[in-house]
Amino acid sequence: MEDTKGVEIIPVTPELALSMTRQLQAEEQRKLTDALAKLANAPPVRDYTLQPGDTVDVALWSFADGASAVQTAPTTPGPQATKLGTFQIDTAGTITLPYAGRIAIAHHTPNAARDIIAHRYAQLGIVHAPDVTINSSASQNGIIVTGSTGEPKVLSWNPGGITLARAITLTLGNGTTTLSENSALDTSTNAISVAIIRQGEEVDLPVPDALNRDIPLRPADKIIMRREPAVQVTVIGGGVSRDGLYGFSKPQSLAATIAGAQGLNPNAANSTRIFVFRQQPDNQKPLLYIFSWKDGNGLIAAQRFPVRDQDIVYVAESPIVPISRVLNTIFQMALPATIAR
Numbered sequence: 001m002e003d004t005k006g007v008e009i010i011p012v013t014p015e016l017a018l019s020m021t022r023q024l025q026a027e028e029q030r031k032l033t034d035a036l037a038k039l040a041n042a043p044p045v046r047d048y049t050l051q052p053g054d055t056v057d058v059a060l061w062s063f064a065d066g067a068s069a070v071q072t073a074p075t076t077p078g079p080q081a082t083k084l085g086t087f088q089i090d091t092a093g094t095i096t097l098p099y100a101g102r103i104a105i106a107h108h109t110p111n112a113a114r115d116i117i118a119h120r121y122a123q124l125g126i127v128h129a130p131d132v133t134i135n136s137s138a139s140q141n142g143i144i145v146t147g148s149t150g151e152p153k154v155l156s157w158n159p160g161g162i163t164l165a166r167a168i169t170l171t172l173g174n175g176t177t178t179l180s181e182n183s184a185l186d187t188s189t190n191a192i193s194v195a196i197i198r199q200g201e202e203v204d205l206p207v208p209d210a211l212n213r214d215i216p217l218r219p220a221d222k223i224i225m226r227r228e229p230a231v232q233v234t235v236i237g238g239g240v241s242r243d244g245l246y247g248f249s250k251p252q253s254l255a256a257t258i259a260g261a262q263g264l265n266p267n268a269a270n271s272t273r274i275f276v277f278r279q280q281p282d283n284q285k286p287l288l289y290i291f292s293w294k295d296g297n298g299l300i301a302a303q304r305f306p307v308r309d310q311d312i313v314y315v316a317e318s319p320i321v322p323i324s325r326v327l328n329t330i331f332q333m334a335l336p337a338t339i340a341r
Contacts, residue, residue, distance in 0.1 A: 005327050007277075008285045014297055017304035024251060024306045035203045039196065039215055048141035048157055048219045049107050052091050056105070056113070058084040060121065061131040081133070099124060110134045141219035145171040148192070148227035157219045164196065164215040167223055168207075191230035191249040197222040231309045235261040237329070239268045239315035254291065254302040257313055264315065272319045274302065277312040277330050288327065294319065 010016075050056065060082045087095040093106025100120045105113035114132045121130040136156075143162060146152035149171045155162065192207040198221050205215075207225070217223075229247025236243045241262035248260065254276060258264065276289040289305070292298040307313065314330050 004288075004323055005331075006285060007288045007327060009288050009290065009323060011290045011292075012301045012305055014300040014304060017301040017306075021304055021306050024308070032205070032209060035205055036209075036213070036215070038201070038203050039198075049109055050089060050105055050113055050136060051141075052089050052093055052106055054106075054136055055086055055088045056095065056110075057086050057133075057135040058095075058097065058117065059133040060084055060127065061133065062127040062129060099126060110136050143167050143217055143219075143221050143223065145223040145225070147195075147223075147225040149225050162217050164194065164205075164217055164223070165211045165213070167217060168194065168210060168225070171223075171225075189229060189247045189249060190227045193226045193228075193230075195224040195226060197224065231307065233257055233307055233309075233311050233313060235313045235315070237313075237315035238317035239265055239274075240313075241265050251306045251308060254305040254307055254313065255299075257307045258302075258315065261313075265317075268317045272298075273316045273321060275314040275316070275326050275330070276305070276307065277314065277327075278308065279310065288323070292319070 062080060062082075084097055087097070089095055089106050092104070094102045094104045096102050097117065097120075100117070103117055103120055105116055108116065114134045117134070118130050118132045121127050121132075141157040143155040143157065144152070145155065145167055149168075151171070153171045155167055155170060194205045194207055194210040196203045196205070196217075198218060229249065231248045231251050233246050233248070233252075234244075235246060235257065240258065241264065244261065246257065246260050248257075252260065254274070258274070272293040274291040274293065276291075278287045278289070280286055291302050291305070293302065312330055314326060316326065
C-alpha cells in the first residue's frame with residue numbers, strides 16, 4: 001500500500017467540484033452577513049463630547065442696542081456677531097476667551113459648551129443677551145480613513161451621521177477619482193477590502209458591499225482600505241509553463257489558476273495529471289485533490305473546482321506518477337515558497 005504520509009487523497013469529480021464551489025459561495029455569504037450584523041448591532045450614535053486637543057471656532061452674538069467691549073460697532077440694528085477666534089482645548093479641558101478667561105468645556109457636547117460660554121458672558125454683564133456659536137473640529141470623534149486610499153484623511157464627525165460609502169468617497173480625492181482609475185486601487189490581481197475598526201474589533205467587507213450599502217459609521221471609527229490578493233496560490237511542477245506564487249483578487253477555478261501560470265508546458269505533452277494540496281485547520285489531515293485531464297470529466301472538474309488561499313497546485317510531467325513522489329515534491333518544492341509568503 002502506497003504511503004500517503006497522513007494525507008487524505010480525494011479524486012475530484014465534476015459533482016464534487018460543483019458542490020465545493022457552492023460551499024465556498026455559502027461561506028462568503030455567511031461572512032458578509034455576519035459582518036453586516038456586527039456593524040448594524042453597534043450602539044446608537046450619541047452626541048459627541050469635546051476633548052482636549054479639539055479646536056473650536058467661537059462667535060459671540062448680541063443685540064445691536066447693547067454696546068460692549070467685545071463688539072465691533074454695529075452698522076444695523078438686530079443681532080450682531082463677533083468672531084472671537086479659534087481655540088484649542090488644552091490638557092486641562094479649558095479654553096481662554098477674551099474678557100471671560102479660562103472656561104472648562106471638555107467632556108461637554110458642543111451645545112452644552114455653548115451654554116457654558118454664553119452664561120459666562122452674561123454674568124460679566126458686558127454683552128446684552130449674549131448667545132454663542134461653536135463650530136468644532138473633534139479629533140477624538142473623527143473618522144480616520146487610511147490604507148490604500150492614496151491620501152489618508154481624518155473626517156470630522158457629523159452629528160447627522162456619515163455612511164461608510166460617503167467616508168470612502170470623500171477620501172478618494174477630488175470627487176472624480178474612481179476605484180478603477182486609481183492606480184493605488186488596481187484590481188487586476190488584488191482585492192480591495194475595507195476594514196472597519198470599532199472599539200478594538202475589526203469587521204472586514206469587500207469594497208463593492210461597502211459602497212453599495214448604507215452602512216452607518218460611529219464616532220471614532222477607523223477605516224482601513226487594503227489592496228492585496230484575496231487568494232495566493234503556489235503553482236509548481238514540470239507540467240506547468242511557469243512555477244511561482246500567484247495572487248488573485250478572488251477565488252479562481254483550477255483551470256483559471258493554471259491559465260494564470262501561463263498554462264500547461266507545451267514541452268510536457270503528458271501533463272494530464274494535476275494535484276491540489278490543501279492544509280486543514282485544527283490538526284485535521286491535509287488533503288490532496290487529484291484531477292485527470294484525460295477525459296471531459298477531468299476538464300469539467302478543473303473548471304468548477306475552487307482553488308483556495310494557500311493551496312499548492314502541482315502539475316505532473318507524467319500521467320502516471322506515484323502519490324508518494326507527488327507529496328515529496330510538494331513538501332520539498334513548496335517550502336521555499338511558503339517561507340517567502
